[in-house]
Amino acid sequence: MLSVFCFIIPQALAEMSCFEGKYRDELIANAAYIATPGKGILAADESTGTIGKRLASINVENIETNRRQLREFLFTAPNAVQYLSGAILFEETLYQKTAAGKPFVDVLNEGGVLPGIKVDKGTVDLAGTKGETTTQGLDGLAQRCQQYYKAGARFAKWRAVLKIGTTEPSPLAIQENANGLARYAIICQENGLVPIVEPEILVDGSHDIETCAAVTERVLAACYKALNDHHVLLEGTLLKPNMVTPGSDSPKVAPEVIAEYTVKALQRTVPPAVPGIMFLSGGQSEEEATLNLNAMNKLQTKKPWTLSFSFGRALQASTLKTWAGKDENIPVAQAAFLSRCKANSEATLGKYAGDSAKGSGVSESLHVKDYKY
Numbered sequence: 240m241l242s243v244f245c246f247i248i249p250q251a252l253a254e255m256s257c258f259e260g261k262y263r264d265e266l267i268a269n270a271a272y273i274a275t276p277g278k279g280i281l282a283a284d285e286s287t288g289t290i291g292k293r294l295a296s297i298n299v300e301n302i303e304t305n306r307r308q309l310r311e312f313l314f315t316a317p318n319a320v321q322y323l324s325g326a327i328l329f330e331e332t333l334y335q336k337t338a339a340g341k342p343f344v345d346v347l348n349e350g351g352v353l354p355g356i357k358v359d360k361g362t363v364d365l366a367g368t369k370g371e372t373t374t375q376g377l378d379g380l381a382q383r384c385q386q387y388y389k390a391g392a393r394f395a396k397w398r399a400v401l402k403i404g405t406t407e408p409s410p411l412a413i414q415e416n417a418n419g420l421a422r423y424a425i426i427c428q429e430n431g432l433v434p435i436v437e438p439e440i441l442v443d444g445s446h447d448i449e450t451c452a453a454v455t456e457r458v459l460a461a462c463y464k465a466l467n468d469h470h471v472l473l474e475g476t477l478l479k480p481n482m483v484t485p486g487s488d489s490p491k492v493a494p495e496v497i498a499e500y501t502v503k504a505l506q507r508t509v510p511p512a513v514p515g516i517m518f519l520s521g522g523q524s525e526e527e528a529t530l531n532l533n534a535m536n537k538l539q540t541k542k543p544w545t546l547s548f549s550f551g552r553a554l555q556a557s558t559l560k561t562w563a564g565k566d567e568n569i570p571v572a573q574a575a576f577l578s579r580c581k582a583n584s585e586a587t588l589g590k591y592a593g594d595s596a597k598g599s600g601v602s603e604s605l606h607v608k609d610y611k612y
Contacts, residue, residue, distance in 0.1 A: 355393065
């Protein structure tokens, strides 16, 4: 005789497999819009300290006026925003206005670019590990999300950081960061913001691409288990992962190899309910990041999500160098920015032909060890 086992699902859980709040439809629509093929995200959410380092590299003082001017000429670059669907802002930038007094939020919305906001408070050491970290910022997050939504933000970003070492990332670091990302994600959704889930595995080290692939799969699997446990609506989220590459101290491999390993890792871990995967550049040169993204989109295999970009340094580095803090250089700096936006737009469609490779500084490595925002 066969025994029949019945598993009784608690009523509360049966009724809530994922978020069903008042923002549900808006979250799904906004996530899908950001993941529009041919468009991507400008990550302009550098903290005051980080943007200060960028400005110092071109001998420009780190004051509010200069930070505003940089962001303004990016947001108003002729023809560039057609290739963007979102822009991640630092809190200061969310409330800033152009020199003429127009809120940046309005400038972006009129260009078809959804404003986003960085909501984490940076990393701190994770006790009990060898220098691994966890991300802080959950305290008061719901209230801040409400304020950001009221100010015009429609999506958010939270960066978790893991590293590859002899024994890293540890199971503790993976679980703590996965749970932190999941808690952040559901809080955002409850308050109207599409959460970008960003578990960045640093490129630092001498590991090979196979090691990076294995760690990436392990980390992403933990993240999606945690997101499921927290009842996060996946259709109203986006993923911002690292590309699968060899370590910074290892020999480079071809874009086609990176594409194969990266897409395979995503196929094994990221549910098709997620509308878009918006890669971080992770210190690659501008051209390198674009070529790798292009190779992924040329790959003939199952890809149920849009593969796009959420680049900071890889969209701005040559632009910043061209500007050099001089007003007379702004038009040519905006042209450099347009060139990178267009190149990455083409890469999201697998149609980049390398015609932006000759720009000043586009092939320079942007790697910074133990990079912090």
